[in-house]
Amino acid sequence: MDSYALLLAATLNAGTVLALASLGLLINEKVGIVNLGAEGMMLCAAIAGFATGVHTGSDLMGFSVGILVGAALAAIFGVLVIWLNTNQFATGLALSLFGTGLSAFVGTAYVQEKLVDRGSYAIPFLADIPWLGVALFRQHPLVYGAMLLTAGIVWFMYRTRAGLVMRSVGESPESAHALGYPVRMIRLAAVVTGGALCGLAGAYISLVYTPLWAEGMVAGKGWIALALTTFATWRPGRVLLGAYLFGGVTMLQLHLQALGVQIPSQLLNSLPYVATVVVLAVISRNPQWIRINMPASIGKPFYPGS
Amino acid sequence: MFKLEARQEPSRFWVYGAPVLALLLTVLVGIALFIALGKNPLRGLEMFFWQPIKSTYALGELAVKATPLLLIALGLSVCFRSNVMNIGAEGQYVIGAVFASGVALLAEKTTGSWIVLPILLAGIAGGMAWATVTAVLRDFFNANEILVSLMLVYVALQILGFLVGGPWMDPGGFNFPQTKTFEAGTHIPKLIAGSRMTIGVLLALVGSAVLWVFLFRTRAGFALQVGGIAPAAARYAGFSSRQALWIALMISGGSAGLAGALEVAGPIGQLSGFLPAGYGFAAIIVVYVGRLHPIGMVFSALLMSMFYIGGEMAQSRLGLTKSLTGVFQGLLLFSLLACDTLVNYSVKYKRAA
Numbered sequence: 010m011d012s013y014a015l016l017l018a019a020t021l022n023a024g025t026v027l028a029l030a031s032l033g034l035l036i037n038e039k040v041g042i043v044n045l046g047a048e049g050m051m052l053c054a055a056i057a058g059f060a061t062g063v064h065t066g067s068d069l070m071g072f073s074v075g076i077l078v079g080a081a082l083a084a085i086f087g088v089l090v091i092w093l094n095t096n097q098f099a100t101g102l103a104l105s106l107f108g109t110g111l112s113a114f115v116g117t118a119y120v121q122e123k124l125v126d127r128g129s130y131a132i133p134f135l136a137d138i139p140w141l142g143v144a145l146f147r148q149h150p151l152v153y154g155a156m157l158l159t160a161g162i163v164w165f166m167y168r169t170r171a172g173l174v175m176r177s178v179g180e181s182p183e184s185a186h187a188l189g190y191p192v193r194m195i196r197l198a199a200v201v202t203g204g205a206l207c208g209l210a211g212a213y214i215s216l217v218y219t220p221l222w223a224e225g226m227v228a229g230k231g232w233i234a235l236a237l238t239t240f241a242t243w244r245p246g247r248v249l250l251g252a253y254l255f256g257g258v259t260m261l262q263l264h265l266q267a268l269g270v271q272i273p274s275q276l277l278n279s280l281p282y283v284a285t286v287v288v289l290a291v292i293s294r295n296p297q298w299i300r301i302n303m304p305a306s307i308g309k310p311f312y313p314g315s
Numbered sequence: 316m317f318k319l320e321a322r323q324e325p326s327r328f329w330v331y332g333a334p335v336l337a338l339l340l341t342v343l344v345g346i347a348l349f350i351a352l353g354k355n356p357l358r359g360l361e362m363f364f365w366q367p368i369k370s371t372y373a374l375g376e377l378a379v380k381a382t383p384l385l386l387i388a389l390g391l392s393v394c395f396r397s398n399v400m401n402i403g404a405e406g407q408y409v410i411g412a413v414f415a416s417g418v419a420l421l422a423e424k425t426t427g428s429w430i431v432l433p434i435l436l437a438g439i440a441g442g443m444a445w446a447t448v449t450a451v452l453r454d455f456f457n458a459n460e461i462l463v464s465l466m467l468v469y470v471a472l473q474i475l476g477f478l479v480g481g482p483w484m485d486p487g488g489f490n491f492p493q494t495k496t497f498e499a500g501t502h503i504p505k506l507i508a509g510s511r512m513t514i515g516v517l518l519a520l521v522g523s524a525v526l527w528v529f530l531f532r533t534r535a536g537f538a539l540q541v542g543g544i545a546p547a548a549a550r551y552a553g554f555s556s557r558q559a560l561w562i563a564l565m566i567s568g569g570s571a572g573l574a575g576a577l578e579v580a581g582p583i584g585q586l587s588g589f590l591p592a593g594y595g596f597a598a599i600i601v602v603y604v605g606r607l608h609p610i611g612m613v614f615s616a617l618l619m620s621m622f623y624i625g626g627e628m629a630q631s632r633l634g635l636t637k638s639l640t641g642v643f644q645g646l647l648l649f650s651l652l653a654c655d656t657l658v659n660y661s662v663k664y665k666r667a668a
Contacts, residue, residue, distance in 0.1 A: 045461065049645075089649075093656040094319070098400055098461065099603060103648040106596055110641020117636040224638070229469050236462045275477035282466040282473075286448075289463060290456035299457070312319070 014144040016257075016264045021145070021152050024249075024256030026210050026218055028155045030234035031241070031248045032162060033079075033206025038238055039166065040199040041179040041306035045101025046086055048231030049108020050204055051211030054079045056116040058212030059222045063122045071216045072151075072209060079208015080201045082108065087200035091193050094310045109225065119222045149217045151209075159249045166245065175199065179304035182311035192311060207231065229282060236285045240292050242302035258284045319660040329657040334604050337651035338618070344646055354633055362632060363625030363643075373624075375510040379582055380623050383408070383574035385519040385616035387598035389526050390567030392607045396530070397563040398543030401449065403464025404571045405595025406471035407442040411572025412579045413475060414441025416494060416586035419501040419579065420483065426500035434501060435576050442572020443565050445471060450564040454557055472591060479588045492588030503581040515577035520613070522570065527609040539563065571595060593641070597623075600648045619644065 030047055037044050044050075058075030062068060086104050089095045135146040166172040178185045178195050186192045214230070215222055233255060241247035262277035293299055342360070349359035367377045387404045394401040415438035422430050448467060452458040476492065485495040503513040530536040542549040542559035549556055574594065579586050601619050605612030626640030 085649075089653055092319075093653055094660070095652040095656065099648075100652050102402060102599060103645060103652060106600065106641065107645025107649055110638055110643075110645045113638035114636060114642050117638065229466065232462060232465050236459075236466075239459065239462075273477050273481065275473040275480075279470045279473040282469040286452065286458070286463050286466050286470075290452045290458040293457040293459065296457050 011140070011143065012264065012267060014140050016260055017144040018147065019260040019263065020253060020257040021148060022218060022256070023259045024253035025149075025152045025155045026213055026230055026252075027234050027237060027255055028159070028249050028252035029151070029213060030207045030210035030231060031237040031252055032155075032158060032245060033203035033210070034234055035203075035238045035241070035243060035245060035248055036162070036199050036206070037203035038243060038307055039176055039179045039304055040196045041182060041304055041309060041311070042087075042090065042196055042200055042203075043097050043101065043235075043308050044083065044086060044104070044200065044203060045098055045235065046082065046104025046108065047101075047207050047235055048227055048229065049105035049112075050079045050082045050207040051108075051214065051227045051231045052112035052225070053082060053108045054208035054211030055215035055227060056112045056119065056222055058208075059122075059124070059215035059220075060115070060119055062124050062216050063119065066125050068127065068216055072212050075212025075216075076205045076208045079211060080205040083200050083204020083207070084197070086204070087197045090310065091196050091200070094312055097308055097310070105231070113224045116222050116224060120224075122222065124216065124220050149213075151213055151217070155252075156249065159245050162245045176304070179306055182306050186311070186313050192313065196311075207234075210234070233281060233285050236289050239299070240288055242292075242299070243304060244302075255281060255284065318663050318665050319656065320663045322659055322661055325658050326661075329654075330606070333654035333657060334606070334615070334651060336657075337604070337647055337654045340650040340654070341643055341647045345643060348642075352635065354635070358633060359629065362628035363621060366628045367621045367624040372510070375507075375512050376624060377617060377620050378516050379511050381616040381620035382513075382515045382519045383578055383594045384598050384601050384619050385612060386515075386522060386574040386577070387567075387571045387595055388601035388605065388612045388616055389519070389522050389609065390570030391598055392602045392605075392609070392612060393526070393530075393539065394563040394567045395602055396543055396607055397539045397559045399453075399560055399563045400461045401446070401464045401564060401567050402461055402599060403445075403449065403466075403468045403595070404567060404598055405591060405593065406464070406468035407445045407568045407571035408575040408578075408595045409468075409471040409475050409591055410445040410575070411438040411442035411568075412575030412586060412590055413471075413478060414438055414444070414572065415576030416483070416497075416579050419497045419586075420494060422498040422501045424498055426498060428500050428502070428504070430500050431503055431580065434580050435503075435573060438572045438574075438576020439569040440572065442568040442570070442575065444568075445572070446564040446568025450561050453564075454560055468595070475586075475590065476588055479586055483586065485585075494586045496585045497580060501580050502584065503577060511582050513577065513581040515574075515581055518573070518577070519616075523609045523613055530609065535562070571598075592623075597644055600644050603648060604651055622647075 030051060034047055054075035057078040058071040061074040062071035082104060086100055089100050090097050130147060130149050132146045136142045166176060174190055175195060178192050182192045214227060237248055237251045240251045259281045262280060346356040349356040367373055387408060391404055415434045418434045418437040445467060449460050449464045452463050453460045479492040479494060483494045485493055503515060506512040506514055506516055538554035539559045539562055542554050542556040546556045597619050601612055601615045605615035622640050622643050626637035629635040629639050630637040
């Protein structure tokens with residue numbers, strides 16, 4: 010039984026990485042911008058957060074620097090696609106390639122480094138409940154943070170005026186502009202926020218999830234997070250659920266190994282990627298369903314007066 | 316306030332000027348980076364721009380690395396022209412190499428060099444097979460080809476890891492993740508004795524010429540591009556965008572697979588876990604810097620090859636890490652995209668109203 014509690018705990022942990030990044034990308038896509046640079050931003054934030062953690066011994070500093078790096082890279086991307094009208098897909102791809110290279114370059118010096126031991130996280134009393142304590146209440150605070158964040162984003166997007174404006178920019182930038190909203194600034198704000206969340210996710214990987222630095226350690230999670238927004242048909246709640254689902258697939262590998270199942274590790278390692286492909290195919294099967302839910306201006310540039 | 320004004324028609328000057336300006340910007344950032352790292356920037360530039368061309372041997376190496384880049388880029392350019400965003404060429408390259416190795420491993424000591432042809436064909440088939448997965452999911456399931464093709468790269472790497480660490484591992488290889496060295500008959504013929512250049516260099520150049528003819532002198536090539544730019548217009552003209560999708564993915568899968576086959580049976584001579592060097596991703600940059608043009612890509616492939624060699628030189632001579640290559644490649648694409656704005660827009664200075 011306890012192994013299932015551990016599996017659930019690990020699932021939430023793995024899901025948190027995907028949830029944070031994917032929520033950020035959701036915010037981007039809600040204003041009509043697709044940032045394929047997620048993987049690159051997460052890698053740069055991972056090494057920046059890890060290096061800061063090594064030097065200062067403070068997780069908080071590590072996370073802050075990770076967020077800043079993600080936001081800064083996203084800002085460059087944002088200025089390019091929003092003001093210079095560069096192709097979103099090519100620019101995002103450039104960011105991913107650049108981030109992969111830069112993180113590997115900077116990270117060479119940190120491959121052997123270790124973080125100070127931070128002990129374990131346990132909520133008093135709750136952590137001692139049999140089974141549930143292990144499964145739910147010994148997590149890093151950000152695991153609960155991701156849940157709160159999801160609720161916050163739902164509230165913001167569907168219950169506030171600012172959220173309505175944001176969604177209208179994604180649905181029809183022309184109308185929003187005609188109404189006098191600063192479309193490009195709103196888009197930039199969303200892109201930077203998205204980058205900050207990807208940065209947080211990246212720092213979570215290198216500080217908490219697997220506390221070390223290895224080249225390319227994000228291992229496609231940025232791309233999976235991108236797929237998750239489609240999977241969730243651009244609904245924050247479904248993003249969170251989808252993230253846990255994919256976290257579960259990632260963790261199944263450990264569980265199967267614990268059960269002594271003899272399967273080549275490479276087959277298990279490829280599970281999350283195969284699952285992403287399968288899920289994308291199943292979800293996208295009905296083009297109408299996607300079109301109804303997708304922000305209408307996604308991927309399209311908007312330049313006022315052109 | 317600076318303001319962008321749409322040009323009446325794309326600037327011919329900046330079509331060619333933008334890549335040059337982008338390279339210049341990348342070099343400037345590179346100089347700043349070398350200074351920041353406490354290295355002599357001139358020595359740094361020498362590694363990237365002089366060492367790769369200073370001797371005939373160096374030029375040979377330049378061609379060796381440019382070959383897979385060019386081959387993959389030629390295929391990718393067809394994809395991008397028809398608006399199929401295949402970014403998983405790395406996976407198609409790896410599976411092509413795997414298929415080719417499957418044939419190469421069948422060779423015995425006495426096998427003649429006729430086996431080179433089946434090896435290359437197997438590579439093409441492997442790349443195509445891997446691209447087929449993306450094509451099927453895009454065509455019949457409407458799945459986003461960017462994400463699918465990219466996810467399949469990771470799956471391909473796992474397949475490679477499984478084979479070279481398991482069934483195909485060289486029993487006498489001290490547990491290294493690699494197959495045995497292929498028999499002599501499998502070796503792709505050399506272009507010049509003593510150099511590492513194979514006929515792959517010729518194949519890539521011929522490929523470039525063939526692509527030029529296909530794109531600009533055939534109806535099929537024209538239909539493919541219209542299908543990408545204006546699907547509605549293409550439908551009206553009776554061109555099928557589904558057909559364009561399949562043609563584009565088969566060409567790019569096949570050429571990436573061929574590049575993989577040429578690599579394992581050429582300069583490397585065995586299938587190894589260290590095969591993937593990011594050529595599939597660097598080729599994307601080659602495509603954009605080469606302006607999606609068959610001839611332009613020859614030059615950008617050489618440039619990207621210089622970056623690879625420069626990174627290795629910087630590692631061995633300056634004690635930097637060769638991941639510097641990735642930094643510069645990414646920077647180049649970044650600055651190119653920014654400079655490309657000048658092709659369609661002119662910058663006007665206007666006082667704030």
